[in-house]
Each structure stands twice: as C-alpha cells, then as structure tokens.
C-alpha cells in the first residue's frame with residue numbers, strides 16, 4: 001500500500017500488442033474524474049486507462065474536455081473529484097513537475113520551446129549536465145543526438161536555433177525533451193495541428209516510435225486521419241463525458257464521428273463504467 005513511484009521503465013522494441021488476457025495493468029488510469037469551471041462541467045465522471053505500448057487517441061468536438069483531461073493527466077489541474085492512478089496506485093500529481101517525476105511527460109500544444117536557443121539548449125534547459133562548475137556540452141550534444149535518433153528524427157544540427165527548424169522538427173525536439181526522464185506515459189496535445197502533410201507524417205512516425213519503445217501514448221487530436229493512422233484505441237469525449245471507446249483497427253469512421261457528435265445512441269449518457277470495445281469486431 002505504500003504510495004510509491006512505480007519503477008519499471010520502457011525498454012527496447014518489442015511486439016506491438018500482447019494477447020488481451022496477458023495484458024498487465026494500465027500504466028495510467030483515471031477513475032471518476034470530474035472537473036468544473038464555474039457552471040461549466042468540463043469533465044464528468046471520466047474513466048480512462050492507458051497501457052504500455054499503446055496509443056490512445058482522445059477525440060471530441062471543441063469544448064468536449066480534451067485539454068482539461070490533458071491538464072488532469074499532466075498535473076496542471078487537480079480535478080474536483082476522482083482518482084489518478086499509476087499502475088493501480090493512486091497518486092496526487094499536484095503539478096507538472098510531480099507528474100514528470102512520476103513518469104508522465106506532456107508535450108503541450110505550444111511546445112514551450114525557446115526559438116532563439118539551439119536544440120541542445122532547449123532539451124536541457126533547467127536540467128543542464130555539468131562537469132564540475134562547467135556545462136558538459138559534449139555530453140549534452142551526445143544525448144541530444146541519441147534522443148533524436150531514438151525517434152528517427154532528422155535535424156540538420158543540434159546547434160541551430162529552434163527557430164530555423166520546421167514545425168515537424170520542432171515537434172521532434174519537444175518530444176525528445178519529454179523523453180529525457182524516461183517517462184512511461186507521453187501525452188501529446190494536438191501534435192499535428194499546425195503541420196503540413198510531410199511533417200504530419202513525420203510526427204505520426206514519432207508517435208509510433210514512442211509506442212514501439214514501450215511508452216503509453218495519449219494523442220489528443222482533431223484529425224481523424226491521424227488518429228486512424230496511429231491509434232490503437234480511440235476514446236471519445238462529448239460534453240465532458242466519455243462517449244465511446246473504440247478499437248481503432250475495427251471501428252468504423254462514421255461510428256466514431258457519431259460518438260463525437262452525439263448521434264450515437266449506444267454510449268451517450270456518460271456511463272461511468274469503462275465502455276466496451278466497439279462491437280463491430282469482425283476481423284479480416
């Protein structure tokens with residue numbers, strides 16, 4: 001029962017999915033999470049599980065509660081009620097720093113990069129590696145290349161200002177920075193929103209890399225094409241409530257859209273219980 005900081009870390013590549021019966025407990029779980037802002041019920045009794053080696057897409061219309069959910073999972077927002085659990089152990093996130101220490105890293109939509117600083121400086125801002133009194137630039141450069149290589153991300157140099165990089169490259173730098181503490185869960189808020197076709201493909205590749213390295217990934221997105229390209233599960237929020245939990249391989253696009261818009265009768269009403277996988281399960 002000790003409130004612990006669970007320790008297993010993601011390791012190298014492994015098969016993408018395990019049989020359902022052999023599945024370990026979720027790395028990150030929300031139970032009965034509610035959050036209001038004045039009269040606005042941004043989240044109502046939301047349950048969510050994120051497993052290792054899984055990309056969970058969170059979709060929903062404007063104002064559905066996605067960013068509020070990200071806030072709760074990343075420690076920005078302490079919910080009015082409900083629990084956050086890591087490997088089944090309730091935790092108090094309290095702040096993004098605490099969430100990071102516990103293994104939840106978030107890449108916010110604005111990326112929070114300093115345009116004038118180079119890639120290495122951005123990666124290690126506030127966590128500089130020192131050798132005695134001086135910065136160990138070589139160690140930081142080496143680590144920067146290692147992290148970017150893990151993501152198969154290409155940047156011309158780690159010594160160019162971030163301002164000179166493309167949107168996709170900046171996203172890669174922000175994700176690389178998230179990986180510094182070897183998090184178990186990486187949350188990405190609208191990572192492709194500002195990107196063109198090629199850069200979007202690069203970022204979706206990064207998301208797959210994260211999964212293949214064993215992280216649980218939460219992908220908040222407006223873009224159904226992105227979601228269907230990389231997600232294993234698609235969770236729908238509607239007016240703050242969970243309104244669907246689909247297996248991305250078998251769900252039909254129109255059923256997900258129906259859950260987003262409220263046209264789906266099956267799961268509306270925000271049942272607290274985990275929603276069943278979408279029944280349209282005939283595998284090919």
Ligand SMILES: Nc1ncnc2c1ncn2[C@@H]1O[C@H](COP(=O)(O)OP(=O)(O)OP(=O)(O)O)[C@@H](O)[C@H]1O
Pocket residue numbers: 037038040041042060061062063064065066067068069
């Ligand atoms: N700090 C806040 N103060 C007041 N209301 C808020 C606050 N944050 C969110 N809300 C409200 O809570 C609801 C959910 O907002 P949230 O930002 O989580 O939605 P979202 O799904 O991220 O929407 P979008 O797709 O537009 O980003 C909205 O009605 C929003 O106006």
Ligand SMILES: [Mg+2]
Pocket residue numbers: 066067068
């Ligand atoms: Mg939002």
